[in-house]
Amino acid sequence: MxxxxxxxxxxxxxxxxxxxxxxxxxxxxxxxxxxxxxxxxxxxxxGVIEKYVSILNKKKLGNNLTVYCQVTLTKTTYDTSEGFNLSIMEMPEVVECNYVSGNFDYMLKIIIPDMESYHHFHQKKLSVLPEVSLINTVFVISEVKSTTVLPI
Amino acid sequence: MxxxxxxxxxxxxxxxxxxxxxxxxxxxxxxxxxxxxxxxxxxxxxGVIEKYVSILNKKKLGNNLTVYCQVTLTKTTYDTSEGFNLSIMEMPEVVECNYVSGNFDYMLKIIIPDMESYHHFHQKKLSVLPEVSLINTVFVISEVKSTTVLPI
DNA sequence: ACTTTTACAGAAAAATATTCTTTTTTAGGA
DNA sequence: TCCTAAAAAAGAATATTTTTCTGTAAAAGT
Known part of the structure; x- marks a missing residue:
């Protein structure tokens, strides 16, 4: 192949x-x-071509805020990770979630209407997860580049 | 509309x-x-629908490493930012680049074959940019979620 | 009440995808 | 060098889909 x-x-x-x-x-x-x-x-x-999708305009859908959440879990056990992963999969605002190395455990990318929605997401959906210990938020001020094109 | x-x-x-x-x-x-x-x-x-794209499989294309680069610029002037932005637009490994708030200036997402390629990218392409002062690398260990689907 | 606009339905025409058959090219072995 | 088998590509047919056109009904404005 x-x-x-x-x-x-x-x-x-x-x-x-x-x-x-x-x-x-x-x-x-x-x-x-x-x-x-x-x-x-x-x-x-x-499977080289995974799928065909339509790319929509975030802002025209009313999603004006993008943030990265750097999440630290309470424990680093398999069960803790799996529990967290399953919750994340259910959250449409979370468009990316990667388990990472470094000072925190997960890097999330969140796309959401505004600061108020983010406040609600942070307080009522993310920080309430039993697996979550710490959340550090990085706000996107301006999008420079965003592509689905992979280097071939 | x-x-x-x-x-x-x-x-x-x-x-x-x-x-x-x-x-x-x-x-x-x-x-x-x-x-x-x-x-x-x-x-x-x-423009609600921006485009139609094909999503390819990273690994089947030989791109086995994903990293986030947290970049700090030497200065925060407009010209410095613009110079950096223009360089980034030319780099196919950089699939996301956002200007952000916090302890660093830019959050980049890099998709690349392996650690050796990343070393080369870091040393010969990114850190050599005149606008770049600091780079902090966060390695992705495992991808949990990655979607182009926006909440509607 | 009449006109205009908007949203939808149905059908015909044009373009495209899919399948089948044939031809060409390539690589390996006598 | 020739022959054969396999792979890749071309061409033609058929089926699907997109696009365009015509018409109808409901809602909005005059």
């Missing part, structure tokens, strides 16, 4: 725009429809 | 899967093709 140059070209295009037609792609890489079709299906089947 | 419940249903579906056909959506929300078509086009035109 090694990716050749043609696969990579297709992936680069699809990362840019999931609505490129097979014909668009075929034209851009000088191939006919068939190999493009077959390769895309293969890449989907192999 | 207020979003009604039908718009929101369409957006929720498209966030899940950009390859749902208009017919799929029409069936799921009990409408005919026409209103679904018109609403999707309107949402695109208004």
């Amino acid at each position: 090694a990716l050749d140059e043609i696969d990579k070209k297709i992936l680069r295009l699809l990362q840019e725009n999931a609505h490129y037609t097979l014909k668009d792609i075929a034209n851009k890489i000088n191939l006919s429809l068939t190999p493009v079709h077959d390769r895309v299906k293969r890449l989907e089947k192999e | 207020a979003l009604d419940e039908i718009d929101k249903k369409i957006l929720r579906l498209l966030q899940e899967n950009a390859h749902y056909t208009l017919k799929d959506i029409a069936n799921k929300i009990n409408l005919s093709l026409t209103p679904v078509h018109d609403r999707v086009k309107r949402l695109e035109k208004e």
Whole structure:
């Protein structure tokens, strides 16, 4: 399942725009429809292409605040982590959650309407979790870059 | 340009899967093709739907390391920030960059093949920028959640 | 009461995806 | 060098989907 140059070209295009037609792609890489079709299906089947999604505008949906939460747990046992993870999975405001090395245990990214909503989230949803010991909030002042495009 | 419940249903579906056909959506929300078509086009035109992208598998592309870089600049002037921003935009490993409040200036998310690549990135690409004063690296040990789905 | 606008339905036309068959290319072995 | 098998690509057909057009009904404004 090694990716050749043609696969990579297709992936680069699809990362840019999931609505490129097979014909668009075929034209851009000088191939006919068939190999493009077959390769895309293969890449989907192999899981290289995970899914096709729509990217919406945060602000137009009323989500004007982004924050990073650096969370420290009470204990570092498996059960504590798992309990925390399961709770996080249920929270739509949490768009990223990574277990990390360093002075704290988790780095979360939260997208939420405003400061008031964040206050509520912090006090009523996050800090009340039994696994959570400390929360350090880093507020985003301005978004410089945000992309789903991975280096290929 | 207020979003009604039908718009929101369409957006929720498209966030899940950009390859749902208009017919799929029409069936799921009990409408005919026409209103679904018109609403999707309107949402695109208004910029609520920004783009359609393919989500690829990091690891299958050989990117096995994710890190957060907390960067402090040498100065906090506009020119310093802008210079840094422009450099960041050119770096494909940097998938997120936010100007933040707190003990450092920027929070970056880096997706990269391995520790050796990160070492190279850190030493030869990031720390050499004239605007950069300090870099604190937070390594991701395990990804718990990562979604493009915004709360609606 | 009449007109205009908005939202939706249905059908036809155009574009696209999918499948099937054929051709070309490539690599390995006699 | 030739032959064969496998892989990759082209071309053509069929099926689906998107797009456009026409029409209807309800709501809003005059």
